[in-house]
Amino acid sequence: MPRRxxxxxxxxxxxxxxxxxxxxxxxxxxxxxxxxxxxxxxxLYVCADDTHGxxxxxxxxxxGVTPEALIAAVGAERQRDFAAFGIGFDNYYTTHxxxxxxxxVSMYQALVAGGYITRRNVRQAYDEQAGMFLPDRxxxxxxxxxxxxxxxxxxxxxxxxxxxxxxxxxxxxxVSGTRPVLRDxxxxxxxxxxxxxxxxxxxxxxxxxxxxxxxxxxxxxTGLRDWDVSRDAPYFGIEIPDAxxxxxxxxLDAPVGYMASFENLARRKGLSFDAYWSKDSGAExxxxxxxxxxxxxxxxxxxxxxxxxxxxxxxxHAHGFLTVNGExxxxxxxxxxxxxxxxxALPPEYFRYFLAAKLGSGLEDIDLNLDEFATRINxxxxxxxxxxxxxxxxxxxxxHGGRLAxxxxxxxxxxxxxxTPASVSARPGNRSNTRQPCAKSWRSPTAQTSISTGTxxxxxxxTRPAPRKxxxxxxxxxxxxxx
Amino acid sequence: xxYLKPVMPQMAxxxxxxxxxxxxxxxxxxxxxxxxxxxEYQALATRVDPAAVxxxxxxxxxxxxxxPPGKDAAKPAEIDxxxxxxxxxxxxxxxAAELVEGADRLLRLTVDLGADRRTIxxxxxxxxxxxxxxxxxxxxxxxxxxxxxxxxxSEGMVLAASGxxxxxxxxxxxxxxxxxxxS
Numbered sequence: 004m005p006r007r008x009x010x011x012x013x014x015x016x017x018x019x020x021x022x023x024x025x026x027x028x029x030x031x032x033x034x035x036x037x038x039x040x041x042x043x044x045x046x047l048y049v050c051a052d053d054t055h056g057x058x059x060x061x062x063x064x065x066x067g068v069t070p071e072a073l074i075a076a077v078g079a080e081r082q083r084d085f086a087a088f089g090i091g092f093d094n095y096y097t098t099h100x101x102x103x104x105x106x107x108v109s110m111y112q113a114l115v116a117g118g119y120i121t122r123r124n125v126r127q128a129y130d131e132q133a134g135m136f137l138p139d140r141x142x143x144x145x146x147x148x149x150x151x152x153x154x155x156x157x158x159x160x161x162x163x164x165x166x167x168x169x170x171x172x173x174x175x176x177x178v179s180g181t182r183p184v185l186r187d188x189x190x191x192x193x194x195x196x197x198x199x200x201x202x203x204x205x206x207x208x209x210x211x212x213x214x215x216x217x218x219x220x221x222x223x224x225t226g227l228r229d230w231d232v233s234r235d236a237p238y239f240g241i242e243i244p245d246a247x248x249x250x251x252x253x254x255l256d257a258p259v260g261y262m263a264s265f266e267n268l269a270r271r272k273g274l275s276f277d278a279y280w281s282k283d284s285g286a287e288x289x290x291x292x293x294x295x296x297x298x299x300x301x302x303x304x305x306x307x308x309x310x311x312x313x314x315x316x317x318x319x320h321a322h323g324f325l326t327v328n329g330e331x332x333x334x335x336x337x338x339x340x341x342x343x344x345x346x347x348a349l350p351p352e353y354f355r356y357f358l359a360a361k362l363g364s365g366l367e368d369i370d371l372n373l374d375e376f377a378t379r380i381n382x383x384x385x386x387x388x389x390x391x392x393x394x395x396x397x398x399x400x401x402x403h404g405g406r407l408a409x410x411x412x413x414x415x416x417x418x419x420x421x422x423t424p425a426s427v428s429a430r431p432g433n434r435s436n437t438r439q440p441c442a443k444s445w446r447s448p449t450a451q452t453s454i455s456t457g458t459x460x461x462x463x464x465x466t467r468p469a470p471r472k473x474x475x476x477x478x479x480x481x482x483x484x485x486x
Numbered sequence: 487x488x489y490l491k492p493v494m495p496q497m498a499x500x501x502x503x504x505x506x507x508x509x510x511x512x513x514x515x516x517x518x519x520x521x522x523x524x525x526e527y528q529a530l531a532t533r534v535d536p537a538a539v540x541x542x543x544x545x546x547x548x549x550x551x552x553x554p555p556g557k558d559a560a561k562p563a564e565i566d567x568x569x570x571x572x573x574x575x576x577x578x579x580x581x582a583a584e585l586v587e588g589a590d591r592l593l594r595l596t597v598d599l600g601a602d603r604r605t606i607x608x609x610x611x612x613x614x615x616x617x618x619x620x621x622x623x624x625x626x627x628x629x630x631x632x633x634x635x636x637x638x639x640s641e642g643m644v645l646a647a648s649g650x651x652x653x654x655x656x657x658x659x660x661x662x663x664x665x666x667x668x669s
Binding site for chain 1: 487488489490491492493494495496497501504509511512513518519520521522523524526527529530531532533534536538539540541542563636
């Protein structure tokens, strides 16, 4: 029976160019979705730009444009890059949309009604010159432990200590360069702790990879803290209805962007929103994410969905980071490759093949070693798979009138099979792995070559009688082409 | 090819055209294609040119540090004398310059800094013929953190001016000696 599946990949943040890390995630997700569609399932893939928050606001200010103009420009470039890599979204939207505002506000109101929202004062760094509260990363100063200068307000890159911005030695605001003061402001909190029993159960329901479920156990041990979901103006985001001058923290409205993108699609296609999102929905909901945003997707997100009366994700599938030649992608280390740089040098589908051949089902990082990249493309894809099609085409045209044989002379020796990858065959809870199909794509036709020839595959076809020619060629071409 | 259709949808379409048969379901992989005419073979995929891969490495190694995204448009922030003093600028004399195989922007320079001798990879190949710069004095950032490139370790940075009209090495007036401090 066909499954009904809604799939999302994490919403890329709208403050910079698309890099190969973004591409790794959407390609993994796109391959999975394309497989599901090909296997006859009713599968939809939605995504959006994540547009709100302080970084977008300040970046727009630095460039002298409005945040709306910035996110429009980034969004257009992003969609161009995704299209170039063949990503088949059913909908790509934005969190800066009316659907998202309405859904976020109504979820918040449901959480208030459910008694999951509290308020209390918070003391926070404030930039008097810029007239704004400063998120931790917008305060820099000396590490209070090892005294290394120029460290962020939340942790030290040198010694790894974590602390709050007011502990920094000689703190300065990144925005204005002045020394911040501490000010009180009332913040709004989501009571995550109330959802612990539900989350503990959901964690072990097959919704997560084992390594992730173990990680969550550590978080349960540490205790679930209230989540601060408000930010003071100026902030680029969605204003909180019962708290003028306060906005929803971007991480509250970003995952709601999955729903908003789907709602936008549903309206155009005449689909039922409730069929996918209501508590008793029979559809599956799969989120593909990077391992850096697990906390948001495996704790906050299912808890807010539950609290607001919606269904929970069927499965959250996390992947590792992309490294380049063994190094973390980093602007300062020069191992930061954008989608545009790649497209200027190499065909996009080769990157898709390389990733598919490398991706496992776990959280391990994936290394883009460029020597290995060339080897895999040239030896596997071109040398094995494509080469067979090209050689056989010659035989079939010269010796058999350009027509495949009517029947296999010995069907038992055919490697054609409707094999289903174990990785994707089963119900939720199973692994997502694309290595097998890739290897099989060239292993089975090459195996066929040796079975069916018995002699060197390059022997000239004219030395053999016609029936044997077709017998050799037909199965080989048919399996490598697969149809 | 059916196995690869989700991975390489465009290549799959080319294969479909070649075989005159559409892949409509994963299950098609269980049925050998028989008794149908095939089209003229056209390249489904071609080999990766190792030079193209290297070009990518080079873009990554040379462009990115020079122009961090988002920073170039903004006016550089002010710095104090202390920050400037952290930079150890020295006069260097280029003793040797060679082309780097596989890197069409880089030259490998051997630079005499008085006290020691450094290997520096500089992105100046488009502007200078290696032989023409041997013997020249240049300004070198001597305490630059060594950078591991694909072609070796670069132990410093040579200063050059650049703009729309090209790229120009920066040097001292006559009389300056290798190793002198620049401040």
